[in-house]
Amino acid sequence: MTTVPGSQSRTSFWRHPTVRSVGVQLFMVIAVVWFVVFVTDNTINNMKARNLAPGFSFLNDTAGFDILQALIPYSRGSTYATAFVVGLLNTLLVAVLGIITATILGFLVGVMRLSRNWVIRSSATLYVEFVRNVPLLLQMFIWYKTVLKALPAPRDSLRYDDMFFLSNRGLMSPKPLFEPAALWTLAALTVGIIATFFITRWARKRQERTGEIFPAFLTSLGLIIALPIVVFSASGLPVRFEYPVLQGFNFVGGLAIIPEFMALYLALSIYTAAFISEIVRAGVLAVSHGQTEAAHALGLRHGPTLRLIIIPQAMRVIIPPLASQYLNLTKNSSLAVAIGYPDFVYTGGTILNQTGQAVTIVLIWMGVYLSLSLLTSSFMNWFNSRMKLVER
Amino acid sequence: MKLKLLSAVIGTALTMGVAGASAATLDDVKARGTLKCGVSQGLIGFSNPDEQNNWTGLDVDFCRAVAAAIFGDGKKVEFVPLDATQRFEALKSGEVDVLSRNTTWTMSRDTTGGMTFAGVTYYDGQGFMVKKSLGVDSALKLNGASVCTQTGTTTELNLADYFRANNMTYQVVAFQKNEEVLAAYNEGRCDVYTTDQSGLYAERLKLPDVENHVVLPEIISKEPLGPVVRQNDTQWFNLVRWTYYALLTAEELGVTQANSAEQLASSTNPEVARLLGKEGDFGKGLGVENDWVMKILAATGNYGEIFDRNVGEATKLGIKRGVNSLWKSGGLQYAPPIR
DSSP: OOOOTTHHHHSOGGGOHHHHHHHHHHHHHHHHHHHHHHHHHHHHHHHHHTTOOOSSGGGGSBOOOOOSOOSSOOOTTSBHHHHHHHHHHHHHHHHHHHHHHHHHHHHHHHHHHTOSOHHHHHHHHHHHHHHHTSOHHHHHHHHHHHHHHHSOOGGGOEEETTTEEEETTEEEEOEEEEOGGGHHHHHHHHHHHHHHHHHHHHHHHHHHHHOOOOOHHHHHHIIIIIHHHHHHHHTTOOEEEEOOEEETTEEESSEEEOHHHHHHHHHHHHHHHHHHHHHHHHHHHHSOHHHHHHHHHTTOOHHHIIIIIIHHHHHHHHHHHHHHHHHHHHHHGGGGGGGTOOOHHHHHHHHHHHHOOHHHHHHHHHHHHHHHHHHHHHHHHHHHHHHSOOOO | OHHHHHHHHHHHHHSSTTTTTTSOHHHHHHHHSSEEEEEOSOBTTTBEEOTTOOEESHHHHHHHHHHHHHHSOTTOEEEEEOOTTTHHHHHHTTSOSEEOSSOBOOHHHHHTSSEEEOOOSEEEOEEEEEEGGGOOOSGGGOTTEEEEEETTSHHHHHHHHHHHHTTOOEEEEEESSHHHHHHHHHTTSOSEEEEEHHHHHHHHTTSTTGGGEEEOSOOOSOEEEOOEEETTOHHHHHHHHHHHHHHHHHHHTTOOTTTHHHHHHHOOOHHHHHHTTSSSOHHHHHTSOTTHHHHHHHHHOOHHHHHHHHTSTTSSSOOOOGGGSBGGGTSSBOOOOOO
């Protein structure tokens, strides 16, 4: 800010705008720095007074407890750090699967709400209004309790062909064990994906140049699905299945999906899908009907109109609020602790209770959820900038 | 839970100086006029509220005894129900003055937890409960079982040790609240329910079909349960510890709720005279009135009376004194002399 020369003589030093703004800002900075230093120093002193070592060294100690579901090798002899990672992976598992399911279900219901068919439209409305307005924690309890109550004990499992068993211990299914030859199939899949990428790019360019349409979608489907299947069969079906067997109290072997996971996953996806469906509906409605009419007038059929005109414009409205729903779902997954699903907060809580390192663990919690959220939102921002209206 | 934890963390960060939370607790309690006592959220025989929020139990009576020693009135207690994961932070942040919540005394809790155990009001051990229909009669036959327990407890750790030591596999399903553990066990999520054996007997009473569940004979750990206070407040620690010893000494000398006034007036035993404050200034040393034991006995009776009333053989729990008998009767309960 500049001042008129000469005005300085009339305003006193303390009333001078530059002095004021610099003074206030300086004061604020000093206050904040002092506060941070005070809090840090005090925390360290208080922790020392309670014989707690500040820092992260405790993470290398033996955990001593077991965890219900671990995606990486874990036993009671593992370290606290490993226990944290197990919890984090469990959170990521439920969050990623939840986001995928909620997105698919949300888009489906959002489109259903726009249907001209009364039954479809009102059942979608009923779903949205009910699910959106009942607290998530309650829904989680409902799923957990009904899942447990409705299912039989392991000995009387609902079974399908001695391969799939459903009981109150979860869903047991055969576990595929791949032989080394299966690597060929993986290679075929990789080749298929890379080829698809280049073919779609080439097809788009050619269409822009000549106007000829290449059936890129069918070709991609063939490359990604059919090619690996052919290679898989040709290499002699290199897979065995380990079947779950009832032994003593529980099933041994096979792949188990625990009821805690099922309840959390269902509750999170169904709850978030209701919000996503409203976002999708808003996005589609935001595209003026004139766009459809214009597309039809240009001779585009209904499918391409939707795919090339309506959805790209709707996506611009949909993506930003969709990103916050993804963040919500990830953070809501921490309610898992209420139904005993060993997520990041759950394992952290157990560690906190054993080590007494409350400050450090709460900081780890906050840091991890903050990083997860920032990662998700930077991905969604990138996606958003890709989908943005390109102005020429 | 989050809120309490967060407030505890903020407490750690903001408390002025080292002495903040551990300053003279006794003065704080006296100034406040009530004792804040951390108890369980409902465990029959130890700390359990009824419909009118009247608390009963062994842990509860211990708090009443401490309150009686300070105020001469066992009713001046505010009970704060805490789950297993909240309890230590609640104590350390000063939310409660004493934690009397079937809590196991371990070395790490004493040395690194910022707290001190004042005594063992109940010697317990971890056990297992199963449905009779499973036909299991020993914990060593539990290979492959699903086990329900409470998270953040020593139980969870002993469980891991026991199955590891006996080369058995198991699946642990752990919840934060006791009711959730019991509900999951009742609904068949687990084959086994494990906690301290006294707790098993208490929780079994809450099941709709008590007779179909059996507590296995094995005890797999030492679980000395007792009151906990913050570290670095010796005066308060002494008061809580000697309240416990006074309860034991009273039982040892045969002084009860009913006969304490008579004993004070007529007993010729110098030990009784010292206990009840007729001789010496023992109460003064603790920072309370000299007749503190008289007031404790008026409020709760001696240790034996507390035990019999809450968990003893005449109650629904029907627990024998066993290792919790006085040393004279072959048990572990022993108090240093008052002199």
